[in-house]
Amino acid sequence: MKLQVALDTLTLEECIELLEETKGSVDIAEVGTPFVIREGMRPVRELKKRFPELEILADVKIMDAGELEADHCFEAGADIVTVLGASNDATVAGVVRSAKKHGGKVMADMIEVHNLKERALQIEKLGVNSICVHTAFDIQNTGKNPLDELIEVNKVLTKAQSAVAGGVKVHTARQIAAEHPAILVVGGGITNAPDRAAAAKTIKDIMNSEEASHE
Secondary structure, three states: OEEEEEEOOOOHHHHHHHHHHOOOOOOEEEEOHHHHHHHOOHHHHHHHHHOOOOEEEEEEEEOOOHHHHHHHHHHOOOOEEEEEOOOOHHHHHHHHHHHHHHOOEEEEEOOOOOOHHHHHHHHHHOOOOEEEEEOOHHHHHHOOOOHHHHHHHHHHOOOOEEEEEOOOOHHHHHHHHOOOOOEEEEOHHHHOOOOHHHHHHHHHHHHHHHHHHHO
Protein backbone atom coordinates (compact mmCIF):
# COMPACT_ATOMS: atom_id res chain seq x y z
CA MET A 1 0.00 0.00 0.00
CA LYS A 2 1.52 3.31 -1.09
CA LEU A 3 0.96 6.76 0.40
CA GLN A 4 0.53 9.52 -2.17
CA VAL A 5 0.66 13.14 -1.04
CA ALA A 6 -1.34 15.59 -3.14
CA LEU A 7 0.56 18.86 -3.64
CA ASP A 8 -2.01 21.36 -4.84
CA THR A 9 -1.62 24.78 -3.25
CA LEU A 10 1.97 24.97 -2.02
CA THR A 11 4.81 26.66 -3.87
CA LEU A 12 7.53 24.49 -5.36
CA GLU A 13 9.90 25.47 -2.55
CA GLU A 14 7.28 24.56 0.06
CA CYS A 15 6.69 21.20 -1.66
CA ILE A 16 10.41 20.42 -1.57
CA GLU A 17 10.46 21.26 2.14
CA LEU A 18 7.43 19.03 2.80
CA LEU A 19 8.89 16.09 0.90
CA GLU A 20 12.12 16.42 2.87
CA GLU A 21 10.10 16.39 6.11
CA THR A 22 8.06 13.34 5.14
CA LYS A 23 10.87 11.16 3.76
CA GLY A 24 10.29 7.52 4.61
CA SER A 25 6.52 7.93 4.77
CA VAL A 26 5.50 9.22 1.34
CA ASP A 27 5.87 6.98 -1.71
CA ILE A 28 4.27 9.09 -4.45
CA ALA A 29 4.45 12.88 -4.85
CA GLU A 30 1.45 14.17 -6.77
CA VAL A 31 1.87 17.40 -8.69
CA GLY A 32 -1.78 18.36 -8.31
CA THR A 33 -4.00 19.88 -10.96
CA PRO A 34 -3.92 23.43 -9.50
CA PHE A 35 -0.12 23.16 -9.31
CA VAL A 36 0.09 22.07 -12.98
CA ILE A 37 -2.19 24.92 -14.03
CA ARG A 38 -0.05 27.38 -12.13
CA GLU A 39 3.41 26.10 -13.07
CA GLY A 40 3.10 23.60 -15.91
CA MET A 41 5.59 20.72 -15.94
CA ARG A 42 8.31 22.57 -13.99
CA PRO A 43 7.39 20.96 -10.65
CA VAL A 44 7.40 17.51 -12.26
CA ARG A 45 10.93 18.06 -13.57
CA GLU A 46 12.23 19.57 -10.35
CA LEU A 47 10.69 17.04 -7.97
CA LYS A 48 11.88 14.08 -10.03
CA LYS A 49 15.39 15.53 -10.06
CA ARG A 50 15.46 16.18 -6.31
CA PHE A 51 13.60 13.04 -5.20
CA PRO A 52 14.51 10.23 -7.63
CA GLU A 53 13.43 7.66 -5.05
CA LEU A 54 9.81 8.87 -5.22
CA GLU A 55 7.27 8.21 -7.93
CA ILE A 56 6.08 11.53 -9.38
CA LEU A 57 2.46 11.70 -10.48
CA ALA A 58 1.27 14.42 -12.85
CA ASP A 59 -2.41 14.94 -12.02
CA VAL A 60 -3.32 16.43 -15.39
CA LYS A 61 -6.75 14.71 -15.55
CA ILE A 62 -6.48 14.17 -19.32
CA MET A 63 -9.83 14.38 -21.12
CA ASP A 64 -8.73 14.56 -24.78
CA ALA A 65 -5.60 14.16 -26.94
CA GLY A 66 -4.58 11.35 -24.61
CA GLU A 67 -1.33 10.17 -26.13
CA LEU A 68 -0.05 13.65 -26.98
CA GLU A 69 -0.73 15.13 -23.55
CA ALA A 70 0.59 12.10 -21.69
CA ASP A 71 3.78 12.20 -23.79
CA HIS A 72 4.48 15.72 -22.51
CA CYS A 73 4.11 14.56 -18.91
CA PHE A 74 6.25 11.45 -19.21
CA GLU A 75 8.92 13.37 -21.12
CA ALA A 76 9.05 15.85 -18.21
CA GLY A 77 9.81 13.00 -15.81
CA ALA A 78 6.40 11.87 -14.56
CA ASP A 79 6.17 8.23 -13.54
CA ILE A 80 2.35 8.26 -13.39
CA VAL A 81 -0.18 10.31 -15.38
CA THR A 82 -3.91 10.65 -14.68
CA VAL A 83 -6.72 10.38 -17.20
CA LEU A 84 -10.38 10.99 -16.40
CA GLY A 85 -12.52 7.89 -16.28
CA ALA A 86 -15.26 9.88 -18.00
CA SER A 87 -13.04 10.28 -21.08
CA ASN A 88 -13.66 8.45 -24.32
CA ASP A 89 -12.10 5.00 -24.57
CA ALA A 90 -9.85 6.26 -27.38
CA THR A 91 -8.42 8.91 -25.05
CA VAL A 92 -7.75 6.41 -22.26
CA ALA A 93 -6.12 4.04 -24.77
CA GLY A 94 -3.90 6.88 -26.00
CA VAL A 95 -2.64 7.58 -22.48
CA VAL A 96 -1.94 3.85 -22.02
CA ARG A 97 0.04 3.80 -25.29
CA SER A 98 2.10 6.74 -24.12
CA ALA A 99 2.78 5.08 -20.76
CA LYS A 100 4.01 1.92 -22.48
CA LYS A 101 6.33 3.96 -24.71
CA HIS A 102 7.86 5.73 -21.74
CA GLY A 103 7.80 2.95 -19.17
CA GLY A 104 5.26 4.85 -17.07
CA LYS A 105 1.91 4.14 -15.42
CA VAL A 106 -1.65 5.38 -15.84
CA MET A 107 -4.13 6.20 -13.08
CA ALA A 108 -7.77 6.63 -14.10
CA ASP A 109 -9.53 9.23 -11.95
CA MET A 110 -13.19 8.24 -11.50
CA ILE A 111 -14.37 11.64 -10.28
CA GLU A 112 -18.06 12.09 -11.18
CA VAL A 113 -18.31 8.68 -12.88
CA HIS A 114 -21.72 7.35 -11.86
CA ASN A 115 -21.78 3.89 -13.47
CA LEU A 116 -18.75 3.13 -11.35
CA LYS A 117 -18.40 -0.66 -11.46
CA GLU A 118 -19.28 -0.89 -15.15
CA ARG A 119 -16.88 1.86 -16.15
CA ALA A 120 -14.11 0.53 -13.90
CA LEU A 121 -14.24 -2.80 -15.72
CA GLN A 122 -14.20 -1.09 -19.12
CA ILE A 123 -11.18 1.01 -18.20
CA GLU A 124 -9.37 -1.92 -16.64
CA LYS A 125 -9.61 -3.72 -20.00
CA LEU A 126 -7.94 -0.72 -21.67
CA GLY A 127 -4.80 -1.36 -19.62
CA VAL A 128 -4.64 1.33 -16.93
CA ASN A 129 -2.56 0.48 -13.87
CA SER A 130 -4.82 1.93 -11.19
CA ILE A 131 -8.37 3.17 -10.82
CA CYS A 132 -8.89 5.95 -8.30
CA VAL A 133 -12.23 6.65 -6.65
CA HIS A 134 -12.30 10.34 -5.86
CA THR A 135 -14.63 12.57 -3.88
CA ALA A 136 -14.49 16.01 -5.48
CA PHE A 137 -13.02 18.85 -3.41
CA ASP A 138 -16.12 20.96 -4.05
CA ILE A 139 -18.44 18.46 -2.35
CA GLN A 140 -16.26 17.21 0.51
CA ASN A 141 -17.97 19.63 2.88
CA THR A 142 -21.24 17.72 2.34
CA GLY A 143 -19.82 14.83 4.36
CA LYS A 144 -19.44 12.58 1.32
CA ASN A 145 -16.32 10.41 1.32
CA PRO A 146 -14.88 7.86 -1.11
CA LEU A 147 -15.10 4.77 1.13
CA ASP A 148 -18.31 3.35 -0.33
CA GLU A 149 -16.99 3.79 -3.88
CA LEU A 150 -13.72 2.09 -2.94
CA ILE A 151 -15.64 -0.92 -1.64
CA GLU A 152 -17.62 -1.11 -4.89
CA VAL A 153 -14.58 -0.88 -7.14
CA ASN A 154 -12.64 -3.43 -5.10
CA LYS A 155 -15.42 -5.94 -5.78
CA VAL A 156 -14.87 -5.89 -9.54
CA LEU A 157 -11.20 -5.19 -10.29
CA THR A 158 -9.05 -8.18 -11.25
CA LYS A 159 -5.95 -6.60 -12.85
CA ALA A 160 -5.84 -2.88 -12.10
CA GLN A 161 -5.10 -1.66 -8.59
CA SER A 162 -7.50 0.53 -6.65
CA ALA A 163 -6.66 3.97 -5.32
CA VAL A 164 -8.66 6.37 -3.19
CA ALA A 165 -8.66 10.18 -2.89
CA GLY A 166 -10.77 12.97 -1.56
CA GLY A 167 -10.75 14.30 1.98
CA VAL A 168 -8.72 11.48 3.55
CA LYS A 169 -7.49 12.49 7.03
CA VAL A 170 -5.55 10.87 9.85
CA HIS A 171 -8.80 9.99 11.65
CA THR A 172 -10.36 8.33 8.57
CA ALA A 173 -7.23 6.59 7.29
CA ARG A 174 -7.69 3.32 9.18
CA GLN A 175 -11.23 2.74 7.95
CA ILE A 176 -10.13 3.36 4.37
CA ALA A 177 -6.86 1.42 4.64
CA ALA A 178 -8.88 -1.54 5.95
CA GLU A 179 -10.30 -1.88 2.42
CA HIS A 180 -6.74 -2.31 1.10
CA PRO A 181 -6.42 0.18 -1.74
CA ALA A 182 -3.03 -0.03 -3.43
CA ILE A 183 -2.69 3.75 -3.19
CA LEU A 184 -4.08 6.09 -0.54
CA VAL A 185 -4.03 9.76 -1.55
CA VAL A 186 -3.86 12.43 1.15
CA GLY A 187 -3.75 16.17 0.54
CA GLY A 188 -4.64 18.64 3.28
CA GLY A 189 -4.53 15.88 5.90
CA ILE A 190 -0.75 16.12 5.53
CA THR A 191 -0.03 19.48 3.90
CA ASN A 192 -2.17 21.44 6.40
CA ALA A 193 -1.22 19.43 9.49
CA PRO A 194 0.55 21.24 12.36
CA ASP A 195 3.25 18.54 12.20
CA ARG A 196 3.36 17.28 8.64
CA ALA A 197 6.03 14.66 9.25
CA ALA A 198 4.05 13.20 12.16
CA ALA A 199 0.80 13.16 10.15
CA ALA A 200 2.43 11.37 7.22
CA LYS A 201 4.13 8.86 9.53
CA THR A 202 0.90 8.16 11.41
CA ILE A 203 -1.01 7.49 8.20
CA LYS A 204 1.79 5.35 6.78
CA ASP A 205 1.98 3.36 10.02
CA ILE A 206 -1.78 2.75 9.87
CA MET A 207 -1.45 1.58 6.26
CA ASN A 208 1.43 -0.76 7.13
CA SER A 209 -0.51 -2.16 10.07
CA GLU A 210 -3.59 -2.87 7.95
CA GLU A 211 -1.43 -4.40 5.23
CA ALA A 212 0.34 -6.68 7.72
CA SER A 213 -2.98 -7.84 9.17
CA HIS A 214 -4.21 -8.71 5.68
CA GLU A 215 -1.31 -11.01 4.87
